[in-house]
Amino acid sequence: MSLSPSFLQQRLPLQDLLDLRAFADVCQSFSELYRVGLKVFDEAGNKLVDVKVGNADFCGYIWTKPSGREQCIATVGRVKQDAIGEDPSATAFQCFSGCRYMAQPILYEGDVMGRVVFGPFVPEDLVSLPASLLGISSDFDARLAEQYQTKIRRVPNGTAEKILKHFMDLVDVMVFTGHKNLIAAKLHIEAITLSYRELQEKNRALEDSYGKLKELDRLKSNFLATMSHELRTPLTSVIGYSEMMLEGLGGPLTAEQREYLGIIMEKGENLLQLITSILDISKIEAGRVRLVLSEVDPGQLMRDAVATILPLARKKGLKVSCEPGELPRIQADRDKVRQCLVNLASNAVKFTPAGGAITVTAQVLPPEMLAIHVTDTGIGVGEEHLPRLFDVFYQVDGSSTREYGGAGLGLAIVKSFVEAHGGSVHVRSEPSRGSTFSIHLPIQGTLVPAVTPVESPAPAPRG
Amino acid sequence: MVQFNAVTREISIKVVYYGPALSGKTTNMQALYQRIDAKVRGRLMTLDTKDDRTLFFDMMPVFFRTRAGVKVKLKLYTVPGQVMHESTRRIVLQGSDAVAFVADSRRSEAASTLAYWNNMLKNLEANGLDPRTLPIVIQMNKRDLEDARGDDEISDLTAAIRPPVIGAVAIRGEGVVETLYALVQRCFRSIDKQFGLETKWQISEREFLDKIFAHVDMRGFTPPRPEAPVR
Numbered sequence: 001m002s003l004s005p006s007f008l009q010q011r012l013p014l015q016d017l018l019d020l021r022a023f024a025d026v027c028q029s030f031s032e033l034y035r036v037g038l039k040v041f042d043e044a045g046n047k048l049v050d051v052k053v054g055n056a057d058f059c060g061y062i063w064t065k066p067s068g069r070e071q072c073i074a075t076v077g078r079v080k081q082d083a084i085g086e087d088p089s090a091t092a093f094q095c096f097s098g099c100r101y102m103a104q105p106i107l108y109e110g111d112v113m114g115r116v117v118f119g120p121f122v123p124e125d126l127v128s129l130p131a132s133l134l135g136i137s138s139d140f141d142a143r144l145a146e147q148y149q150t151k152i153r154r155v156p157n158g159t160a161e162k163i164l165k166h167f168m169d170l171v172d173v174m175v176f177t178g179h180k181n182l183i184a185a186k187l188h189i190e191a192i193t194l195s196y197r198e199l200q201e202k203n204r205a206l207e208d209s210y211g212k213l214k215e216l217d218r219l220k221s222n223f224l225a226t227m228s229h230e231l232r233t234p235l236t237s238v239i240g241y242s243e244m245m246l247e248g249l250g251g252p253l254t255a256e257q258r259e260y261l262g263i264i265m266e267k268g269e270n271l272l273q274l275i276t277s278i279l280d281i282s283k284i285e286a287g288r289v290r291l292v293l294s295e296v297d298p299g300q301l302m303r304d305a306v307a308t309i310l311p312l313a314r315k316k317g318l319k320v321s322c323e324p325g326e327l328p329r330i331q332a333d334r335d336k337v338r339q340c341l342v343n344l345a346s347n348a349v350k351f352t353p354a355g356g357a358i359t360v361t362a363q364v365l366p367p368e369m370l371a372i373h374v375t376d377t378g379i380g381v382g383e384e385h386l387p388r389l390f391d392v393f394y395q396v397d398g399s400s401t402r403e404y405g406g407a408g409l410g411l412a413i414v415k416s417f418v419e420a421h422g423g424s425v426h427v428r429s430e431p432s433r434g435s436t437f438s439i440h441l442p443i444q445g446t447l448v449p450a451v452t453p454v455e456s457p458a459p460a461p462r463g
Numbered sequence: 464m465v466q467f468n469a470v471t472r473e474i475s476i477k478v479v480y481y482g483p484a485l486s487g488k489t490t491n492m493q494a495l496y497q498r499i500d501a502k503v504r505g506r507l508m509t510l511d512t513k514d515d516r517t518l519f520f521d522m523m524p525v526f527f528r529t530r531a532g533v534k535v536k537l538k539l540y541t542v543p544g545q546v547m548h549e550s551t552r553r554i555v556l557q558g559s560d561a562v563a564f565v566a567d568s569r570r571s572e573a574a575s576t577l578a579y580w581n582n583m584l585k586n587l588e589a590n591g592l593d594p595r596t597l598p599i600v601i602q603m604n605k606r607d608l609e610d611a612r613g614d615d616e617i618s619d620l621t622a623a624i625r626p627p628v629i630g631a632v633a634i635r636g637e638g639v640v641e642t643l644y645a646l647v648q649r650c651f652r653s654i655d656k657q658f659g660l661e662t663k664w665q666i667s668e669r670e671f672l673d674k675i676f677a678h679v680d681m682r683g684f685t686p687p688r689p690e691a692p693v694r
Contacts, residue, residue: 008540109505110524187520
């Protein structure tokens, strides 16, 4: 195991724990308050803060003498570097000029983080300038130096220690607060990074299973397409031979045989239609539908669709009306639009009880869309079902004992075909009052690349 | 994971107090803060953001210098107890050298205690720590409450599991020093065994414990007689 544990155990330099600019401001005002200079060094001896108060003239004058300059540099070096122990107490440094410095380590968690140097100040007990200063140069002007020295604050040693202790307490709180904020921020980031990583892993797993589901769905569509085709071939023969028998090609038939053959043919046609729908949806899902656009009279398509469902509607006792009005010709796939209208009209018949009415109307939606509405006075659809009405296999009544038959493919096919034209489907409905299904088609056929596959059914097929 | 710095001669050790929410981890830390002399410990840092409660942990450093001049820093942490702070818990647990599991002894808390125990084992393993070799001490806290498990149950528990079990009423400071003592002792032995504290760094178990516990208010607690380390 590596020896690089968490950031919580890291030891940080003083600069990382303090906001240096704000800290310098605090040092400045502190120095001004007590009228004594202040320096702060980090553990490596780098100067972080340097505030000078009152000593500029005095030290400046000494600095003009070569020997004074030399001794000054030596004093500053000692104050900065000499060992001062690891106890929270001050060490005094005597300057050859008679001034004094106090230095104390900055301790945090038992570690020395740096040191604070308080000074220079004039010790209370200094009576006159020391010989060590007077002797730095033959032309040293003691009177001038004394005059400059009065600008530096006189401090009793005990007071200096108290002031320094007070400052160390402030530094301690600032370092502690800085450390606390740093840990809080880092921990936040670490925690978020960790959560993010976990979420990413979960996302990856979800993407994987989504990919697998998509593949399964594609296999299902392929299977349906193949099976529908395989089912249709023998069924065509069943219907064809029944038709031939009905036409007497196999010899004369009794009335009963005719009736039975009629039923076989009718049910065969139903089955064929269902299989065709499944084939359509499989093609749509596999993205294999191609539109054959031509100039189409929408009024004619509406009349065709109504004619198709009229016998069934009459049998159920429904009133059917078709009011195309004056319509422009549109660019569309004739067979597909007709099938859409037949599907909508058949649904209207299926869900409208005896005595109801079905109306097929159309209108131009400026600038360039045509809307065809199929309105019924049937049982309607609850609002909660509306969003999923056009999904494949979706049935409002999904129970096995439901009243209305169907595979749940009609509306899904309508939606796919209309969207392939660059149009849209809409529904308005009120339970037990009726529904209006509308298809909006562009008058100038838009070229939609291939076809938009319909959404796959979210839950398992019901009903 | 204990850090050694051969240049500065420093050793840094991490000890974590783990357990369900409200089991008394912070109370332990506060009691220790009161009982350990400020000479050998730093401030108690509490990251407790009431508004969004994203963070919640405590940290207190304890430090000393050995006769051989080695600086030892022991950092005590608590993890956030709330279930939602799983990621923070895992981060704090990273690189632990010893763990105190603070449990609420009440029978009503048994299920949540067990869940957190398993959660801890999971997080230890996620951090590459082996619960079978990591020093762990269990503190059965809140022994003064009505529903608390009895002494017989505690001794049954002691007999059944490897980590030592220590009863406590942290709010009154009872058992808190005992827990730390047991923890630090095991921690020393574990690190000594792996890295040779005594042979390479000239720190004996006695000195290690004395350097800390000479500065701890030990009222009501007699440390066990020094014994040969057993495994």
